[in-house]
Amino acid sequence: MEYGKREKFVDKSEELVGTTGTEQDDESIINLALRPELLLDFVGQKEAIETLDIALRASIKREEPLEHILFSGPPGLGKTSLAHIIANEKGTRIVSTSGPAIERAGDLVGILTNLEHGDILFIDEIHRLSKVVEEFIYPAMENFQIDFLVDKGPYAKAVKFNLKPFTLIGATTRSGLLSAPLRDRFGMNVHLEFYAASDLSLIVKRSAALLNIPINEDGAFEIAKRSHGTPRIANRLLRRVRDWVQVKDIESIDRESAKAALTNHGVDEYGLGRLSRRFLETIYSSYNGGPAGITAIASSLNEEVDTIEDVIEPYLLMIGFIRRTSRGRELTDEGYKYLGKTSKVVKELF
Structure with missing residues (x-):
């Protein structure tokens, strides 16, 4: 089969697992319908697409599975879409799961031993894998083997499983939380940027x-x-x-x-919603423009720290409304201008 025109054996049903409520189900279904299926259909991320294109063509010529790939970047930029595109282009099956869903080593054994040659295992939020599972996956990535310990104490024995060569694709919004040994085992590290x-x-x-x-x-x-x-x-x-x-x-x-x-709908000309505006206003009104610790800000907003770090902050940092310092978050001059306030530096001058 020619590259980019391959049959599709992708099972997308697993992506709906874990959604609750009719609205979330409907949104998931619509997102699946809008997802591009080939690299040619993927808009933006030029450098990442060129890298993947070369790797795909080379692996198809050699008739080998792709190297393990790590996608990193803020949420919603296309990490999951690219994993499914790779499966489509390779004409292989993709099995999707997430870091928090794999609680025990035994869960991973069941997934890995059911993979066929060339299959893709996609792990979203891979930075949230437990330490035990993470160490268990190392030999699977390197040698396509796993040693599973059966029983305990004097009756314990190690059972070796030989796996069929597969490709692990990990996605993370917090690459800094990945351990160095896990990060180093990925042959390709692809970072996705915000779109123009x-x-x-x-x-x-x-x-x-x-x-x-x-x-x-x-x-x-x-x-x-x-x-x-x-x-x-x-x-x-x-x-x-x-x-x-x-x-x-x-x-x-x-x-x-x-x-x-x-x-x-509450979205202003900069694309900021109510929560983002509350975040900026809280730094100004409650912490005099900053610096303020992220935990303190999260408490003031009654939000999770992860929500602020993963969803709110990346865009505000990109457009220059806030900055991170060793003492916490603080507003920039652009941030003060957006709020229609006078910056702390100007206040001190007068």
């Missing part, structure tokens, strides 16, 4: 076409520039704008209707 608004605009138009939503260039760009540089957010905002224009009996999404819909 021009690339997101193409994604919005593609998704709109798949969902049969009329939209023009200006409308797509308006949604794109408010999407945190993240395709997942762009697609979610597109669906919210679609709801708004349908209720208002507007035939096509243009700039004005997109602006009105997103403003109604």
Whole structure:
């Protein structure tokens, strides 16, 4: 079979496991429908796509499984999509799980021993693997073997399992939490960056076409520039704008209707939602602009630290509204300007 035109043996049903409620189920189904299936369909991340393209072509010529791959970067940038694209391009099966779901070494044994030659094991949030499971996976990655201890005490014995060659694809939003031994066992380390608004605009138009939503260039760009540089957010905002224009009996999404819909949804011109604005306002009002510790800020917002570090902070850091210091988070001049406040430095001058 020719590269990029391969039969698809991908089982996507596992991605719906763990969702609760009709709304989450519907959103998961829509996300699956919008997911690109080939590298040619993937917009943005040029360097990452070129790297994967070369690796895929080489592995197909050699008729070997791909090297293990680690995808890192903020949520929603396409790590899971790329794992499924690789499976599609290779014409192989993908088994999906997550770090927190693999609680014991025995869970991993069951997964690994059921993999066929060339299969892909995708582990999302791989930085959350337990230490025991992580050490257990080392020989599986290096030698395609695992030693499993049966019984305890004087009756204990090690059982060796020979595995069929497979590719492990890990995804993480917190690469710094990965241990060095695990990180070093990945042959390819691919970091995904936030998207430019021009690339997101193409994604919005593609998704709109798949969902049969009329939209023009200006409308797509308006949604794109408010999407945190993240395709997942762009697609979610597109669906919210679609709801708004349908209720208002507007035939096509243009700039004005997109602006009105997103403003109604609580998303401002920078793409910041209510929680992001509360984060900035809390640093200003409760901590005099910072520096403030992340735990203290999370307590003030009644949010989890992980939510702030993984979801809120990356984009605010990218657009320069906050900075991380050794003493905590603090507002930048741009952050003060966004809030319409005077910076601490200017206050001290007067």
